[in-house]
Amino acid sequence: MLRITCPWCGERDYSEFRYGSDASKARPAHGTGDLKAWHDHVFLFDNPKGPHREYWQHVLGCRQWLVLERDTATNTPGAARSAREAAAKGGAGR
Amino acid sequence: MAKRYSALSLLRHALLPSSPWPRAWRSPAPKSSYDVVIIGGGGHGLATAYYLAANHGIKNVAVIERGYIGSGNVGRNTTIVRSNYMIGGNTKFFEFSLQLWEGLSHTLNFNVMLSQRGQIGLAHNPSQMDVLARKGNIMRLHGIDAELLDRGQVMKLLPYLDYSDAARFPVVGGIIQQRAGTVRHDAVAWGYARAASDLGVDIIENCEMTGFTMEQGKVTGIETTKGPIRAGKTAIAVAGHSSHVAAKAGLRLPVESHLLQAFVSEPIKPLIHHVVSFGAELFYISQSDKGGLVFGGHIDGFNNYTQRGQLPKIQTVAECAVSLIPAVSRLRLLRHWAGIMDMTPDGAPFICGTPIPNLYLDGGWCYQGFKAIPASGWTFAHTVAKGEAHELNRCFSLDRFEKGGELDDHGAGNWNYKQ
Ligand SMILES: Cc1cc2nc3c(=O)[nH]c(=O)nc-3n(C[C@H](O)[C@H](O)[C@H](O)COP(=O)(O)OP(=O)(O)OC[C@H]3O[C@@H](n4cnc5c(N)ncnc54)[C@H](O)[C@@H]3O)c2cc1C
Ligand SMILES: [Zn+2]
Numbered sequence: 209m210l211r212i213t214c215p216w217c218g219e220r221d222y223s224e225f226r227y228g229s230d231a232s233k234a235r236p237a238h239g240t241g242d243l244k245a246w247h248d249h250v251f252l253f254d255n256p257k258g259p260h261r262e263y264w265q266h267v268l269g270c271r272q273w274l275v276l277e278r279d280t281a282t283n284t285p286g287a288a289r290s291a292r293e294a295a296a297k298g299g300a301g302r
Numbered sequence: 303m304a305k306r307y308s309a310l311s312l313l314r315h316a317l318l319p320s321s322p323w324p325r326a327w328r329s330p331a332p333k334s335s336y337d338v339v340i341i342g343g344g345g346h347g348l349a350t351a352y353y354l355a356a357n358h359g360i361k362n363v364a365v366i367e368r369g370y371i372g373s374g375n376v377g378r379n380t381t382i383v384r385s386n387y388m389i390g391g392n393t394k395f396f397e398f399s400l401q402l403w404e405g406l407s408h409t410l411n412f413n414v415m416l417s418q419r420g421q422i423g424l425a426h427n428p429s430q431m432d433v434l435a436r437k438g439n440i441m442r443l444h445g446i447d448a449e450l451l452d453r454g455q456v457m458k459l460l461p462y463l464d465y466s467d468a469a470r471f472p473v474v475g476g477i478i479q480q481r482a483g484t485v486r487h488d489a490v491a492w493g494y495a496r497a498a499s500d501l502g503v504d505i506i507e508n509c510e511m512t513g514f515t516m517e518q519g520k521v522t523g524i525e526t527t528k529g530p531i532r533a534g535k536t537a538i539a540v541a542g543h544s545s546h547v548a549a550k551a552g553l554r555l556p557v558e559s560h561l562l563q564a565f566v567s568e569p570i571k572p573l574i575h576h577v578v579s580f581g582a583e584l585f586y587i588s589q590s591d592k593g594g595l596v597f598g599g600h601i602d603g604f605n606n607y608t609q610r611g612q613l614p615k616i617q618t619v620a621e622c623a624v625s626l627i628p629a630v631s632r633l634r635l636l637r638h639w640a641g642i643m644d645m646t647p648d649g650a651p652f653i654c655g656t657p658i659p660n661l662y663l664d665g666g667w668c669y670q671g672f673k674a675i676p677a678s679g680w681t682f683a684h685t686v687a688k689g690e691a692h693e694l695n696r697c698f699s700l701d702r703f704e705k706g707g708e709l710d711d712h713g714a715g716n717w718n719y720k721q
Binding site for chain 2: 209210221222223226227229230243244247248250251252253254255256257260262264280281282283
């Protein structure tokens, strides 16, 4: 069973969380008129078989959004940290 | 050339057990070059190879399979075939597929055991009934069979559902497609493999594609664990692994890979005579010829390549089963397993060329790729042979999101795993 360590609540079953997609993508700036940039942001995924950085929300706990490192080939979770802090460091989830 | 199966050949082998059945398909070493190389020996890859040879006379074809034929999703799904789709290109495409299924045992000289037992979709409130009525009307306008059922008719056909006042989701009615049903899944892979091999296609098992060879931006062949193979055209048909394989050519796809689990109970006497789907949740159930109840639900909910299911999904699927059919709470679950599927933003597939010359893609099948196998093979073979789409797969292009051509039959795509 995949267990995720929420920075606020501690280690929990993944079923308390909701998956929220790839966190390594940076959203185009507001006002960007280039439709190709938006298409690529919304629809294209690296979808790697291996390390992946992704958003999860602790819906049945503190309801905070986190950025989790997880290996999609083995399901081994790495560290989870606050999505807010990750965003403050520049770029979505970086 | 494999011997054709017939009643006489069955009898001969039954009476003379000392004469073993010959191998169903050849097992050649790869040649250095082919007109077309197909990566992935699942249902779609094998069907494409067969129709390239049978419909287009392109027989210098190889199918490269990293495991053995039938080891992928073609052999690990819940085998439901139907054509009750409602929008745009889906309606005609899936109906063409069902028509091909109806003749497939004859076409391939291999019994795929199509069982047209009827699929019933249930409605649990009047507005769901309205949606089913609209869907049925659209199907009938396309010449596809559909009949609306009221509560009494459903009670007659499916007496084992919970109709009590305590039912969590009352049954208001349903819709039936009589021609829908199930197929023996391994037989599909074996039948196409045997028929393609007979026409000259090389089926190369235990051979993994590890990279593309490219010259001036064009794909000229592939690297494999059995050495390099040159190809005039290269076709990807690797089900849940499309992104991973396309990335080797520098291509990003509108796809995430997700797990779907299936479940089988201990065998019981005949109880469920149709394929039944629960309108209150994504849950469907049928009974196999061996007596086991076969069922499944939603994807696990996060991208993953581990091919191993997660316990919470077992619980939700079991809850669906029990709330619909209380009697199954007494049954033991014998087995469960998972397959990896490409999930696309609109829930529809890709059968198309790619921006890279000579590279073609069949993928993004989400929940619906088994029933699609014959039509997908047929139209993908057409696309690869002619370098342009068949009228039935024109809508399944890679650029449809740029062009506003989303094909969202459920009105939610697969995005519901993120909601
Ligand atoms: C549990 C479950 C239930 C389902 N139920 C239904 C259903 O009831 N009805 C329905 O219509 N659909 C259903 N589906 C979906 C359907 O099974 C799939 O969409 C469909 O089978 C995928 O196509 P395929 O058969 O070609 O895939 P596969 O059989 O998976 O073929 C792809 C092949 O590519 C090979 N491959 C991958 N990478 C490489 C490489 N690098 N080199 C060489 N080979 C490679 C794999 O080994 C595999 O054999 C279900 C899926 C699952 C998992
Ligand atoms: Zn928390």
